[in-house]
Amino acid sequence: MTCWVARTFPDEPPLKFLFLKSPLNVGGVPLTGFPLRLFNYGDRFAPRGKTVVQALLHTDWNFWKDLRQDRTAYEAAKNSLAAEVLERLEAHYPGLTAQVEVTDVATPYTTWRYTLNREGAFMGWVPTPQAMRTQIRRTLPGLDHFYMAGQWVVPGGGVPPCLYSGRQVIQVLCRRDGKKFSTSVP
Numbered sequence: 001m002t003c004w005v006a007r008t009f010p011d012e013p014p015l016k017f018l019f020l021k022s023p024l025n026v027g028g029v030p031l032t033g034f035p036l037r038l039f040n041y042g043d044r045f046a047p048r049g050k051t052v053v054q055a056l057l058h059t060d061w062n063f064w065k066d067l068r069q070d071r072t073a074y075e076a077a078k079n080s081l082a083a084e085v086l087e088r089l090e091a092h093y094p095g096l097t098a099q100v101e102v103t104d105v106a107t108p109y110t111t112w113r114y115t116l117n118r119e120g121a122f123m124g125w126v127p128t129p130q131a132m133r134t135q136i137r138r139t140l141p142g143l144d145h146f147y148m149a150g151q152w153v154v155p156g157g158g159v160p161p162c163l164y165s166g167r168q169v170i171q172v173l174c175r176r177d178g179k180k181f182s183t184s185v186p
């Protein structure tokens with residue numbers, strides 16, 4: 001849930017994790033807390049005096065996919081989720097709800113619609129201890145000259161590891177071609 005509010009947060013960290021006194025239930029998933037991002041570290045996210053606030057909620061793909069069949073119910077669920085998140089944030093930032101000027105609730109279905117990522121995943125594999133220790137090969141057996149980079153070969157995904165995986169593919173190609181891997185700063 002993202003909103004744009006008419007206030008600033010000069011003394012707040014840009015990312016924190018909020019633990020909730022009682023779980024927030026979203027489509028059968030009880031959330032005991034969520035990361036909260038305050039885009040207060042640059043002047044390009046919102047006009048002067050305003051801030052983009054984002055709560056990241058891990059919810060269920062099937063719940064939103066099924067609900068999307070009924071557009072009215074889907075929109076109502078998004079509105080009610082935004083209201084509930086703001087209610088939880090009010091405890092930390094009194095008056096926040098009245099300062100909201102724009103609200104955007106992107107569900108897993110939204111992410112799927114834009115990216116076609118499996119079940120609306122916004123990153124790659126869930127970074128479990130086992131996944132984080134697993135090395136995923138950058139090639140596929142029987143498919144020559146094919147190399148993979150991106151969020152499905154670096155568990156957890158995210159922009160920095162994905163960029164790094166592209167660099168690793170170049171290293172693999174250099175080794176294959178007997179060339180020295182080198183970099184330069186543009």
Ligand SMILES: Cc1cc2nc3c(=O)[nH]c(=O)nc-3n(C[C@H](O)[C@H](O)[C@H](O)COP(=O)(O)OP(=O)(O)OC[C@H]3O[C@@H](n4cnc5c(N)ncnc54)[C@H](O)[C@@H]3O)c2cc1C
Binds near residue numbers: 149160
């Ligand atoms: C809403 C959202 C918020 C996020 N926030 C963050 C964040 O704050 N920080 C962070 O680190 N990560 C974030 N992520 C995750 C991060 O964006 C991804 O992990 C990362 O972009 C994945 O990189 P990638 O190169 O694997 O795939 P992508 O960036 O998806 O690139 C794949 C490219 O391949 C193209 N493509 C697909 N199919 C074909 C085809 N058949 N032929 C040719 N081209 C094709 C696509 O158009 C796309 O350009 C977020 C993701 C989402 C969805």
